[in-house]
Amino acid sequence: MSGHNESILREPLITGKDITYARITEEVLMPVENKPNKAWWIGFIAAACGALLWVFAVSYTFWTGIGAWGLNKTVGWAWDITGFVWWVGIGHAGTLISAVLLLFRQNWRNSINRSAEAMTIFAVICAATYVVSHMGRPWLAYWVLPLPNQFGSLWVNFNSPLVWDMFAISTYFSVSLLFWYTGLLPDIATIRDRATGMRRKIYSILSFGWTGSVKTWQRFEAVSLILAGISTPLVLSVHTIVSMDFATSVIPGWHTTIFPPYFVAGAIFSGFAMVQTLLLVARKVLGLENYITMFHIESMNKIIIVTGSIVGVAYLTELFIAWYSGSEYEMYAFQNRISGPYWWAYWLMMTCNVISPQLFWFKKIRVSIPASWVLSIVVNIGMWFERFVIIVTSLHRDYIPSSWVMFYPTWVDISVFVGSIGLFFTLFLLFLRVLPSIAIAEVKLLLKSASEQEKKRQIENNEHDKVYVDSYVESLGKFDSVKQEDYAKV
């Protein structure tokens, strides 16, 4: 029931006074229905320049071949696969929020799932472009598909994790897109019914004729739940398979069974950090403080500590196993990571991923917006270096010391990477303008149960024990969108 009661001890998921269904629609659609402000234009122009750089660098790569990158005979994979794994990992948080938190009935997902899913889709687009461009001859990209023998001498090798990866990434992308778009239909219909003229026509096509009748909603909920149920193992499988690209090889430093859980934890870790980076800015610029509250920020920070600690344990386990295995090659690979010529990359990774997120144990830091934002960027830098360390430091000193080299990126490597960030932000900023960044229908579900105003009404009617009320009011102290004075008299 929409009017079911929630414990007073739970912190509110919507803050603010006099929130109505109409006001939720109004506030969420504000950026969609109005002209963009200056902040958006500045961001968009900067991002679009990045995207243009990306187009140029990728075209240059296609024209000249991957010799344009800094790869050499020893280091055959470097920034390309680092970028690929980094982007796929970032994408994972969107599915985690929309699917796993739905299965666990975590209602706080309702106001962040839409933008997190959009982030997933854009991150996977960035990742997929690396896959295509690192092939060298991208016009033959269809060779990864299981095509009959007349296209070559053989079918694809189904024992290869690279083939599994093609299936995993393409399934992941298309299923995420489906999940996201189906969830968008009711909100697109909301825009459609408020718009006029050409806008109404466009949104009418995009809304697929959504009406919001009983049967539509009933099936919608069933479909969402099943999609969440299948996306949960899907998201775990994707990064597991990505890690198998490395783990099934016989390179020291890659050939470890710990990789699947370690990569999945790292993916969630970096994904949540990217969600923080985006949403902390978006909530301020778009004025969504009442919907993306301090409770959401703190919850995400808690997930960052948990997954960051899992990643830390994985790093230490790797070191222990390198020693315990008794394999001198394995041991050398890790000694080389820690104290070899790439020691700085290793220690940057350790500091950013394991040490600095531990600051979130302090509540003051966990509920501070500037601190959360800075640390989220630190985590993303750390996670990029993690992939760089795993890939480049395992390769650059192979079995014959005469072929030991260092990897130096060329301007093309750097431009493809910086450009992919530009592409990501261009897509994300466009998304904020044309589609609602918060799932309107899902947030409306919370209004009569989990909102601050409903809880305040209950307190004013003396429906709850004083002890509980006091602890609830105290928990509101951290919210930047709630004024403590309002509770002074009650």
Next chain:
Amino acid sequence: MSNIKYILGSFGDPDEMMHGIEKLQENNIKIYDVYTPMPIHGIEAKLGVKRSRIDVAAFCFGITGTLAAFSLIYFTAVVDWRMNIGGKPAFALPDFIPIMFELTVLFCAFGMVGSYYASTHLFPGRAPRVMDLRATNDRFIIAIDAQQGAEHTKVDSLLKEAGALEVKYNERKYISYE
């Protein structure tokens, strides 16, 4: 008989709307459909809408995906073109599992969402059949077929009693867009 086709009770609150449904049902007035801006839990039971069988469809599509993946890999790797990889068996079932899993998810998702779109008549370009433009915003609409014989004044008073903010008499079924 007038030209009125549908009577719409427009509520501002989901609980009041549920109350309105009860009132109408007590008086044996048939409800055509209900349009809401968000899912209302428990409404299907009240209106006697049968449980969705989309989960059965999802399972069937999923299992089709599993079998499709297995057949494809078995045919290519075991029957059509065996590869000798260090003398290991060609029928390496553990290696088949990742793709079998991925295709299960892929078929299940696309099959299920496709069935959902087909059964609910959702597709790009479909003209929205809207009775009240605020049903996707902040109003919860109960639609009653006016030709069914129920007395209009009675429907009107029942809806208003339950808390309807507004009762509309639509002469066209859908106020679709010109």
